[in-house]
Amino acid sequence: MKRIITCAVLLLAVFSFKPVVAQQQDPQARMAAMRQKMKDDLKLTDVQADSVSNIQREFMPKRREVFADQTLSEADKKTKLQSINEEANKRIQAVLGDDLFRKYQDWWEKNRPQRGGQKSQ
Numbered sequence: 001m002k003r004i005i006t007c008a009v010l011l012l013a014v015f016s017f018k019p020v021v022a023q024q025q026d027p028q029a030r031m032a033a034m035r036q037k038m039k040d041d042l043k044l045t046d047v048q049a050d051s052v053s054n055i056q057r058e059f060m061p062k063r064r065e066v067f068a069d070q071t072l073s074e075a076d077k078k079t080k081l082q083s084i085n086e087e088a089n090k091r092i093q094a095v096l097g098d099d100l101f102r103k104y105q106d107w108w109e110k111n112r113p114q115r116g117g118q119k120s121q
Contacts, residue, residue, distance in 0.1 A: 031057070037111065042103055044096075051095040052104070059088040 031053065039049040066072065066080045093101040 034111070038104075038107065041107055041111075042100065044100075048095060048100075052092055055088055055091050055095070059084055 035049050035053045038044060038052065039046070044052070062084050063081060066077050066084065069077070072080070089101075089105075092104065096104055
């Protein structure tokens with residue numbers, strides 16, 4: 001009887017974690033969840049949330065290109081990424097306005113996806 005209960009609990013645990021793992025592996029699902037959280041937390045309109053998401057999506061390949069460039073030193077990568085982020089932030093600030101952009105920056109620092117296995121807060 002204990003084996004049956006143990007197996008049932010184990011199966012329940014495996015199947016309950018599957019959607020979480022699938023969402024972590026699916027970039028579109030992660031981006032949609034992040035957009036919704038940003039919209040809810042910052043009280044953005046659909047247009048604002050879509051604009052910010054589209055800007056982030058537009059700059060993502062540029063960031064990946066810098067990360068993938070093995071010829072750059074860490075300092076050079078940091079400099080290039082800072083430039084890319086400043087350009088993206090200017091466009092986001094134009095969409096959100098100054099006050100909401102400051103809230104967005106604070107929110108992003110607390111909620112951005114982390115690299116290296118760290119969990120977002």
